Amino acid sequence: MTDTAIALDQRVGRLSKFGKWFRSDLRGAISLTFLVALIVISALAPWVSPYSPTAQDFDATLAPMSLTHWLGADDLGRDTLSRLIYGGTASLYASFLAVGVAILIGVPVGLLAGYLGGWVDEIISRVIDSFLSFPAIVLAIAVTGALGIGLTNGMISVGIVFAPQLARLVRARTLVVRNDLYVDSARCFGASTGRILWRHVLPNTIQPVIVQVTLLLAGALLAEASLSFLGLGIQPPNASWGAMLARAYQNMEIAPEQMYPPGLAILLTALAFNALGESLRVALDPTMKGR
């Protein structure tokens, strides 16, 4: 068999494994489908949303659901469905940004602490402890206070607060893996520390990280909504789900139905991330089978 044929064979094997998982785990399958659909809709926002998110229709201010505005309109006459779709783009971008920052910081730091051990580990562990004692959103608020208000600043600091959770996880796994035989043999063959970490240790610590990352995405989504709700995240006229809730809250007595679409969107998306994380935990961990 040629190399490409083997690679293809492996890919087919993975695909059929995925198919089996998809059919056996209803909750996970629904969550994954929902999230993929959400990402596709967000990516195609300019083409699928019925109106521009900032276009004002003054005849429709705080309009209820109707055929022209499926989910009604906000106090400035902007179509709620369109803002929900564009807001989803912003909210998802913010979540992935925060978690991306957390991975970029947390994974290398955890690998180094666990692999090198000794005083490096001691110092890194203390720093991790310090960061874990910061209430997440509070540090993000403080950073936006210093760096200036804006979604990107806020979400980077959310990522920094999340990073220690990943670092702690990776460190614990690395401590187990670093004494395994294949790591020892790689060391004997003269592989550099960087190569050992990248090729041998990282792949074996990645499973719990994948699960945690999925759960962190839900946390980041809620953090974005909170920051934008407080007016410290996304700035008008741009939409995000949290910012939409803030506007809806101001007009709650006239049009209470305006606070359902963004709230439900946050709830369902967070629910899907959490459910997917739990499903992955079971699917990736053979000892969890049958629980």
Place this chain on the structure above:
Amino acid sequence: MSLSRKRNLIVRRLLQAVPVILLSTFIVFGLLKLVPGDVAVTLAGDNASDARIAEIRHIYGLDRSFFVQYGSWLWKAVHGDLSNSLVSSESVLSSIARCFPHTLLIVALAMLMALIIGIPLGIAAASRQGSWIDNFVMTVASLGVAIPNFWLGMLLVAFFALSLNWLPATGAVPISEDFWGAISHAILPACALAAGGVAEVARQLRSSLVEIMSSQQVRTLHAKGLSPSAILWRHGLKNVSVNLLTVISLLFNRMLAATVVVEAVFAVPGMGNLIVNAAIHRDFPVVQGVVFAMVLVVVTLNLVTDILYSILDPRIG
């Protein structure tokens, strides 16, 4: 465990907390250094004269080195001087003293609700694993974790305050002035905050009970002929009570963070309101002070948990 070993343990825990507190203060202080450009210009505000900027630079010690500044800030902070607000020129410490009781009342009520509702749910789910009760509790728990608590707060205001008119929608009353008034104002925010707590308590309690109930020790008790309910109440819960302590301290940290947003919904003049307003007006001393106070509370609580943990669980030491 002997008394002296326990004392040693407590001393060791206290010593371990020192670097964490120091590092946290370092991070808090470093925040101010993140401000882009010249801090003194920002602090002086618009249209400030050069002389005023130089004066500000001197007042805040910005003309000295970073570590000297950090040292003097820490020295003052330890002595209760967190400097003054740039906006109201009220001392930061007295602002915190005014706002913290409101936050604490909401968090304490929420914690109480989380335990009172979450513990029975967790026990019910664990004792009838796989039943409809278990499924129901786990569904409620996943909803509780995923629901944005400020949205829940908005729904509660819409329903209980505006439609039914049972409870006040917004604001807060100091508990020293009017006990029942303070409680009635705090109930809705606490409910909004408690949802995640109920979920967390129920889930953790269920999973640790399930683990204990499938252990060798419990199998022996079964073999001895002890009834399942006796095993659950006498042996299962006793072992789980220690885990609950960890959950409580974890929850406290989370609730302290979540209350920041919930306070905005209910217009509660607590710590959350203080820091959000300060962040919007770039009132750095207040931001630093609030973060410092919150971190101190969390670290102290973790410490107390650790110490209690090692006293309650004889295996640790």
